[in-house]
Amino acid sequence: MERPVAVITGATSGLGRIAAFELARQGYRIGAVARSRSKAEAFVTDLKEVTDAPVDVFHADLGLTAHARRLGEEIAAHYPRLDVLINNAGLHAFAQRVTTEGFADMTAVNYLSPFVLTGALTARLGASAPARIVNVASEASQQAKTIAPAEDLRRIGPYSRRESMALYGRTKLMTIMWTQELARRLDAGKVTVNCCDPGFNATGLGRDLPGSAVLQRVLNTLKIGDPRKGAGIIVRLATDPALSRTSGGYFSVRDARPPQCPEPGRDPRVQRELWDETVALLAARRSAG
Numbered sequence: 001m002e003r004p005v006a007v008i009t010g011a012t013s014g015l016g017r018i019a020a021f022e023l024a025r026q027g028y029r030i031g032a033v034a035r036s037r038s039k040a041e042a043f044v045t046d047l048k049e050v051t052d053a054p055v056d057v058f059h060a061d062l063g064l065t066a067h068a069r070r071l072g073e074e075i076a077a078h079y080p081r082l083d084v085l086i087n088n089a090g091l092h093a094f095a096q097r098v099t100t101e102g103f104a105d106m107t108a109v110n111y112l113s114p115f116v117l118t119g120a121l122t123a124r125l126g127a128s129a130p131a132r133i134v135n136v137a138s139e140a141s142q143q144a145k146t147i148a149p150a151e152d153l154r155r156i157g158p159y160s161r162r163e164s165m166a167l168y169g170r171t172k173l174m175t176i177m178w179t180q181e182l183a184r185r186l187d188a189g190k191v192t193v194n195c196c197d198p199g200f201n202a203t204g205l206g207r208d209l210p211g212s213a214v215l216q217r218v219l220n221t222l223k224i225g226d227p228r229k230g231a232g233i234i235v236r237l238a239t240d241p242a243l244s245r246t247s248g249g250y251f252s253v254r255d256a257r258p259p260q261c262p263e264p265g266r267d268p269r270v271q272r273e274l275w276d277e278t279v280a281l282l283a284a285r286r287s288a289g
Contacts, residue, residue, distance in 0.1 A: 003054070005079050006238060007031035009062060009117070010089030012039040015136065015198055018231035019086065019238075024053035026239060031075060031082075033058050033089065062089050063099050065282060068113035072120020081128035084238045085121055087114035087175075088136045092168045094161045101285055104156050106164075110171035112153075115178060115278055122191070129190035130244060134237045135179045137195040137250065139259075143169030147177075147264040149277040174274060176250055177265040181275045183248030184268070192247035194237050198230030199253035229253050 006023045010016040011032035020030050024047055032055060034040035040057045047055055056078065060071040075082070090110050097105040103112060118133060125131040143166045152170055159167055179195040186193060233253045237243060252259050260266060265274070 003027055003029040004083040005029045005031060005081060006084035006086065007033065007058075007075055007079075007082060007121075008086040008088055009033040009114070012036065012043040015227050015231045015234060016086070016088040017043065018227055019088065019234045021047060021050065022231065022235045023084070023238065024051045024055070026235075027053065028084070029053060030055040031058060031079070032056070033060055033062075033071065035059065035061050062113040062117075063091075063105050063108050064101055065103070065108060065112050065116045065285065066101065068116040069120055072117045076121055076124040079124065082121060082124045082131060083128055084132050084134065085118060085125060086134045086136070086234060086238060087118065088134075088234065089114075090136065090138075092164065094164045096156065096158045098156050102156070103285075104167075106168060107153065107155070107171055107174075110168070111174045111178070112278070112282070114175070116282065118182070118193075122186075125191045126187075131191045132238055133182075133191065133193040134234055135175050135193065135195040136234060137175045137179070137197055138169070138172040139197045139199065139252075140165060140169035141173040141176055141197075141265075142262050144173040144262065144264060147173060147270065147274070149270070149274040153274075153277055153281050173262055173265045176261045177271040177274050178278070179250070180248045180261060181268070181271040186247065188245055188247040192243070192245065194243070194246060194249040194251060196233045196237055196251045197253060197259060198227075198233055 006028040008016050008020050011020045012034045020032060024030050030053060032043060034057060044055055058071055058074060060067040062068055091106050093106045099105055099108050176195050179193055182193050230253055233251055250259055250261055
């Protein structure tokens with residue numbers, strides 16, 4: 001396969017769609033992960049209208065870690081090499097939803113499934129060195145004032161719309177923590193992993209909020225929250241030669257000093273605790289069938 005390969009979750013809309021189009025223009029073969037078949041078909045049609053880059057579609061519900069594991073196996077079997085993995089799919093749920101696996105939907109989509117998918121593809125990425133992993137975090141991570149991995153991973157109690165921001169932020173804090181712990185476990189000469197704050201973007205992330213579609217159209221008309229900027233930092237982390245050996249970083253879309261992991265999750269010991277608790281939780285879930 002002559003073209004480099006980039007796999008992107010949440011590729012059919014928002015930041016993922018824009019990033020996928022840009023990477024295709026740069027010559028990448030695109031592996032688009034989608035839940036909706038109709039959106040995936042529209043994505044492929046639109047992409048083929050602007051570039052001749054080949055595209056492959058993989059269907060999965062990232063609310064389920066079993067789907068993420070199967071997806072990783074499918075992608076690894078499909079591609080002899082994998083140059084870039086972008087964990088972009090995200091969800092801001094304004095009320096609690098518990099998956100059939102017993103996890104909070106927001107925790108599953110934003111953190112657990114990317115963790116599982118990346119783990120399933122680490123060997124393929126390592127064999128394709130140099131390769132990169134890009135995790136999309138959020139400035140909302142600052143809303144999480146505490147982190148207790150064992151409890152927070154298992155938290156499935158109800159919450160209000162107002163409380164949802166802190167819980168969403170905690171899943172994004174977990175993303176930053178996991179990124180930095182993973183970087184310590186990988187050989188940066190072979191595979192790098194970084195995460196980013198793409199800033200405020202008028203995308204479908206808050207699609208559960210009543211009136212969100214109308215609000216998004218207004219913001220787009222006013223050119224507020226232009227998702228092209230957020231997609232730009234994702235593409236940069238995936239392709240910029242200057243970042244080829246950088247790993248464990250947290251980058252902001254703003255041209256300013258890179259932010260640090262928010263304080264509750266900054267200590268490497270807490271990051272390691274989150275990793276260990278995640279592995280134990282997922283192992284228990286698999287053994288339970």
